[in-house]
Amino acid sequence: MPEAAAAAAPKKFALQQYKTEVHVDWCPGCGDFGILSSIQQALFQLQIPPYRVAMISGIGCSGKTPHYIDTYGLHTLHGRALPVATGAKLANNQLTVVAVGGDGDGYGIGAGYFVNSGRRNVDMTYIVFNNGVYGLTKGQASPTLAKGLKTKSMPEASIQEGVNPIALALGAGYTWIGRGYALDVKTLVSLMVQAINHKGTSFLDVFQTCPVYNDLRTKEWYAGEDIGRARIRKLDADPEWDPVVKDPTSIDEIVEKKGLALRASYETGDSLAVGVFYSIALPTYDEQLAVKVPALKDHPLVDLPLYQRDVAPLFAELA
Numbered sequence: 001m002p003e004a005a006a007a008a009a010p011k012k013f014a015l016q017q018y019k020t021e022v023h024v025d026w027c028p029g030c031g032d033f034g035i036l037s038s039i040q041q042a043l044f045q046l047q048i049p050p051y052r053v054a055m056i057s058g059i060g061c062s063g064k065t066p067h068y069i070d071t072y073g074l075h076t077l078h079g080r081a082l083p084v085a086t087g088a089k090l091a092n093n094q095l096t097v098v099a100v101g102g103d104g105d106g107y108g109i110g111a112g113y114f115v116n117s118g119r120r121n122v123d124m125t126y127i128v129f130n131n132g133v134y135g136l137t138k139g140q141a142s143p144t145l146a147k148g149l150k151t152k153s154m155p156e157a158s159i160q161e162g163v164n165p166i167a168l169a170l171g172a173g174y175t176w177i178g179r180g181y182a183l184d185v186k187t188l189v190s191l192m193v194q195a196i197n198h199k200g201t202s203f204l205d206v207f208q209t210c211p212v213y214n215d216l217r218t219k220e221w222y223a224g225e226d227i228g229r230a231r232i233r234k235l236d237a238d239p240e241w242d243p244v245v246k247d248p249t250s251i252d253e254i255v256e257k258k259g260l261a262l263r264a265s266y267e268t269g270d271s272l273a274v275g276v277f278y279s280i281a282l283p284t285y286d287e288q289l290a291v292k293v294p295a296l297k298d299h300p301l302v303d304l305p306l307y308q309r310d311v312a313p314l315f316a317e318l319a
């Protein structure tokens, strides 16, 4: 459902139904609160029945997210949210699958899965809580921390370059790529609604403040208190910005749109772009699978009578 229609439609499920009673044990002031609340509000706005949602996380502070959302959920292993989410969607294509995790989880130990999930285009959403540090293990530099930075939790400044998640996602083939800011919940909800609505793998990187370990990328820094203007720049404030590929068969158009997204993703320091960077409609993995297994169009894999086949001859052959 389009965003405006979703917001206006009558609501069957209350916002409260997307919240659990589990105590949220993130540190006071953590940006994760803004991301959690945005996910709950986006699911509420879209009115996706809670029993039709699967939240899948890796390990880290961000990995606790499924505990706080009253849907199906799985807190998996470090870096493994995406392959588990892929399995969940393929097993039950009627689920809305949302994978979540930290930047260490997704761009460090899970980097291989990050790349390969981009090229598959399974219909699911991946949200990364990007705080520049390994929050849960007390603030070591994560893959996104830029060279030369030294947070208060590090003994020395980083001598490695940081990765650019948007550039990685463009190269990997994600079909919807966006970035938000944890403390701008209104914009974040809108981006999440668009990401979940997208058919294919949508990837949303979220700048997240970690007030305990990252004393450089603070809310005051994002607000630009030292330079007298906000560092966050909204891409859609520019009337010329159009991230949507109109002709998915046109390599020229794809390269042009990816080029613009790449340029925007390299804005650093005093200007940080947020919004939708890139979007293209391409066949999803699930749709292509349903061509090979037509029964999947009407029934999820979990409902197919796969095991009613007589397997005795197969075993006899192997004996």
Ligand SMILES: Cc1ncc(C[n+]2csc(CCOP(=O)(O)OP(=O)(O)O)c2C)c(N)n1
Binding pocket: 059, 060, 061, 062, 063, 078, 101, 102, 103, 104, 105, 106, 129, 131, 133, 134, 135, 136, 137, 142
């Ligand atoms: C295989 C494995 N290696 C290392 C760890 C230790 N570990 C737990 S969380 C974490 C990093 C968390 O950082 P990030 O993914 O950025 O999430 P955040 O805590 O900042 O949300 C690490 C290295 C682990 N749990 N499993």
